[in-house]
Amino acid sequence: MEFVVLAFFCGLSAGVIGRLKGSSFWIWFAVGAVLPLLGTLAAVLYRSERREPRRRCPECGKVLAVHVQVCTRCGRDLEWPDEVLPAR
Numbered sequence: 814m815e816f817v818v819l820a821f822f823c824g825l826s827a828g829v830i831g832r833l834k835g836s837s838f839w840i841w842f843a844v845g846a847v848l849p850l851l852g853t854l855a856a857v858l859y860r861s862e863r864r865e866p867r868r869r870c871p872e873c874g875k876v877l878a879v880h881v882q883v884c885t886r887c888g889r890d891l892e893w894p895d896e897v898l899p900a901r
């Protein structure tokens with residue numbers, strides 16, 4: 814039982830850190846829960862996707878990484894953008 818609680822909180826911390834870095838909360842939550850401490854550490858060391866080129870969804874205007882193929886907000890299929898926003 815303690816392990817489940819530990820895994821949950823490690824997953825939570827990894828997920829929050831991953832989310833802050835512009836990645837998916839649930840992916841990092843899973844990593845942190847499967848690999849407690851290591852997953853959180855990986856999230857801390859993970860390079861931020863915010864430095865990558867971005868594009869704007871033509872449907873809803875959400876800014877996404879250029880390699881994203883389906884908008885995470887409205888679900889629209891995205892083609893390679895005409896206009897790439899410069900990395901920040």
Ligand SMILES: [Zn+2]
Nearest residue numbers: 870873884887
């Ligand atoms: Zn969209």
